[in-house]
Amino acid sequence: MKTYKKILALLMAVAAVGMMAACGSTAEEPAETEDAEVVEATTEEAAAPADAAGFTEYPIFEDEEVAFMNVSAVYFQAVPMSNGNENIEDFDIHLECDVSALENDLGYGVGDWIPYLTVDYQVIHDNGAGDVAAEGTFMVMSASDGPHYGANIALPDADTYKVIFTFHNPEENGYLIHTDAETGPGGLFDEYFADGNLTVEYEGWDYTPMEF
Amino acid sequence: MLKYLVSVTKDLLMPGILLGLLYAYIYQLYGPKGRKILTIGTIAGFAASIVMSVVKNRTRLVDLGMWNVRTFTVSLAALVLFFVFRALAKKGKGGSAVPVLAAILAFTLIFYAMPDIYALPFDFNLGGASLYSTAFFFRLIGFLLGIVVSFLACLAVDHAGKRLSPGLLGGMLSLALIVNGVQQLMKVIQVLLAKRIIPSNHTLFTLAKHSANYSDIFIYITLAVAAVIAIVLLVRSLHVNEPYDNPAQHRKIKAAWRNTRRWCALLLACCVVGVLCLTLFTSLSEKKVELSPPEECEQRGDDLYISFDQVADGHLHRFVYTTDDGVDVRFIIIKKPNGVAYGVGLDACDICGETGYYERNGQVVCSLCDVVMNVNTIGFKGGCNPIVIDYSVENGYIIVPTATLVEHQDEFTR
Numbered sequence: 001m002k003t004y005k006k007i008l009a010l011l012m013a014v015a016a017v018g019m020m021a022a023c024g025s026t027a028e029e030p031a032e033t034e035d036a037e038v039v040e041a042t043t044e045e046a047a048a049p050a051d052a053a054g055f056t057e058y059p060i061f062e063d064e065e066v067a068f069m070n071v072s073a074v075y076f077q078a079v080p081m082s083n084g085n086e087n088i089e090d091f092d093i094h095l096e097c098d099v100s101a102l103e104n105d106l107g108y109g110v111g112d113w114i115p116y117l118t119v120d121y122q123v124i125h126d127n128g129a130g131d132v133a134a135e136g137t138f139m140v141m142s143a144s145d146g147p148h149y150g151a152n153i154a155l156p157d158a159d160t161y162k163v164i165f166t167f168h169n170p171e172e173n174g175y176l177i178h179t180d181a182e183t184g185p186g187g188l189f190d191e192y193f194a195d196g197n198l199t200v201e202y203e204g205w206d207y208t209p210m211e212f
Numbered sequence: 213m214l215k216y217l218v219s220v221t222k223d224l225l226m227p228g229i230l231l232g233l234l235y236a237y238i239y240q241l242y243g244p245k246g247r248k249i250l251t252i253g254t255i256a257g258f259a260a261s262i263v264m265s266v267v268k269n270r271t272r273l274v275d276l277g278m279w280n281v282r283t284f285t286v287s288l289a290a291l292v293l294f295f296v297f298r299a300l301a302k303k304g305k306g307g308s309a310v311p312v313l314a315a316i317l318a319f320t321l322i323f324y325a326m327p328d329i330y331a332l333p334f335d336f337n338l339g340g341a342s343l344y345s346t347a348f349f350f351r352l353i354g355f356l357l358g359i360v361v362s363f364l365a366c367l368a369v370d371h372a373g374k375r376l377s378p379g380l381l382g383g384m385l386s387l388a389l390i391v392n393g394v395q396q397l398m399k400v401i402q403v404l405l406a407k408r409i410i411p412s413n414h415t416l417f418t419l420a421k422h423s424a425n426y427s428d429i430f431i432y433i434t435l436a437v438a439a440v441i442a443i444v445l446l447v448r449s450l451h452v453n454e455p456y457d458n459p460a461q462h463r464k465i466k467a468a469w470r471n472t473r474r475w476c477a478l479l480l481a482c483c484v485v486g487v488l489c490l491t492l493f494t495s496l497s498e499k500k501v502e503l504s505p506p507e508e509c510e511q512r513g514d515d516l517y518i519s520f521d522q523v524a525d526g527h528l529h530r531f532v533y534t535t536d537d538g539v540d541v542r543f544i545i546i547k548k549p550n551g552v553a554y555g556v557g558l559d560a561c562d563i564c565g566e567t568g569y570y571e572r573n574g575q576v577v578c579s580l581c582d583v584v585m586n587v588n589t590i591g592f593k594g595g596c597n598p599i600v601i602d603y604s605v606e607n608g609y610i611i612v613p614t615a616t617l618v619e620h621q622d623e624f625t626r
Binding site for chain 2: 206
């Protein structure tokens with residue numbers, strides 16, 4: 001029995017060391033690819049609380065630029081939301097679209113979140129057949145790292161997906177721009193939306209359902 | 213009820229069978245001493261899983277993806293060592309490590325499987341019903357049945373497995389552990405790819421994708437292992453030829469096999485419930501609610517007229533307009549409680565699409581996400597509310613222009 005106890009203690013210690021090693025920086029830090037660094041920087045800029053390991057965003061794509069907007073997409077666990085959206089049982093993930101301003105003449109500070117957008121999303125199986133796995137219009141909400149456009153979606157199948165975000169003119173939601181020379185920023189939305197809505201497409205999102 | 217029975221059984225049946233196999237194997241080779249060590253791992257697993265469940269659900273300290281990677285790393289290392297030391301034990305070396313490694317395997321099985329189970333009753337989707345409702349009661353029954361089936365499967369594998377020959381039991385255990393190990397390895401790869409800790413790799417992703425999309429196969433194989441054990445023992449019990457010295461010994465042998473047959477029957481019953489959960493019960497629990505048929509309404513020119521009398525009862529009323537493109541555009545009307553206003557909107561929302569709404573116990577519910585609508589906010593934009601449409605009220609009628617329905621025809625399937 002003493003031998004058992006010694007081996008038990010030894011192996012438990014090995015297991016504990018293994019777990020602690022896995023807790024260490026090597027496992028949790030993204031690989032040092034350019035993309036991963038961008039994700040990390042984006043997350044830090046979003047001021048996620050330091051103790052919020054449970055709120056880990058999984059990247060889809062980062063820093064796609066369209067007109068005056070910088071667009072990134074992440075996903076994480078489906079989340080309950082206010083105003084009757086507490087039930088998350090039938091959803092697999094929370095899809096989030098982060099939109100910040102690039103250098104612009106519309107009055108947005110560079111890096112500011114852009115409000116009053118209507119953002120439609122489509123998640124399509126990247127198999128050439130165009131089968132839509134999920135689609136809809138994002139809701140606007142705040143998380144601990146700030147405001148964003150997002151939605152809980154059901155995406156039960158692992159696959160490679162194409163993601164399409166469609167951005168409507170903020171004026172559709174009543175957002176206005178000063179047009180006089182003294183107080184106006186100089187630009188108008190029409191200059192950017194002259195050909196209709198703006199879209200960002202990303203192909204090659206390798207997705208598997210996760211336990212968050 | 214079925215939904216929670218399926219959910220719990222899918223989560224617990226496989227670890228339950230594995231745990232039973234470990235107990236049977238360790239008892240057969242190492243007796244009560246080995247069993248005690250395994251029990252230490254089991255109890256530690258339950259204790260740690262309670263802590264994990266509380267920390268995960270009450271704080272935001274736990275990145276479950278990374279914790280699963282840690283748990284599976286320990287489990288996979290213990291699995292490799294288990295096979296190494298088991299091989300050494302056959303040569304008379306290092307056999308004492310085998311029960312300890314089995315204890316670590318038991319710990320990781322329980323530590324991974326149980327936290328979600330503890331949390332599940334707190335997350336029952338009651339559709340607005342209270343904790344003292346039949347809705348909660350039925351969900352609880354499904355939840356508890358899942359636990360009972362998995363526990364009984366564990367006990368039955370343990371009791372029946374001990375009657376197998378060491379070689380066959382060891383083979384069955386190895387197969388079940390390898391299947392579990394492969395699934396754990398695939399889950400590790402899924403997390404590492406999703407977090408970009410390892411760079412995108414087509415082969416790895418393909419493996420991870422198929423293991424995720426066909427994850428039930430791992431449970432089926434484990435159920436097959438359990439079923440084979442039961443069937444082998446049932447067949448063997450028909451041809452008992454153990455030697456005995458007197459009638460009392462003969463009766464004892466017969467009683468022992470009768471007991472084994474009962475455990476085998478129980479094990480097969482658990483396997484049948486497991487298969488039903490993966491097939492019939494899953495499809496039944498995912499069955500969509502049938503929407504009530506649309507009602508008639510009067511069309512005058514380019515407008516649809518619905519009289520107040522038709523919709524004044526406070527219930528949900530569904531109407532449909534077929535556009536020139538052949539699209540059936542549905543819309544709903546409900547009289548709001550405590551007032552004279554009516555909620556009017558499409559039978560579709562921005563989030564869940566055209567799945568529609570139905571009435572359950574006087575409440576309006578989205579048939580896809582089961583969100584209970586606040587009837588007073590129907591007609592306002594946002595959340596899972598019906599998409600807002602133009603309408604007017606005149607001379608006791610709600611008037612819906614067909615133009616607004618045509619405008620929204622893309623929300624509905626052609």
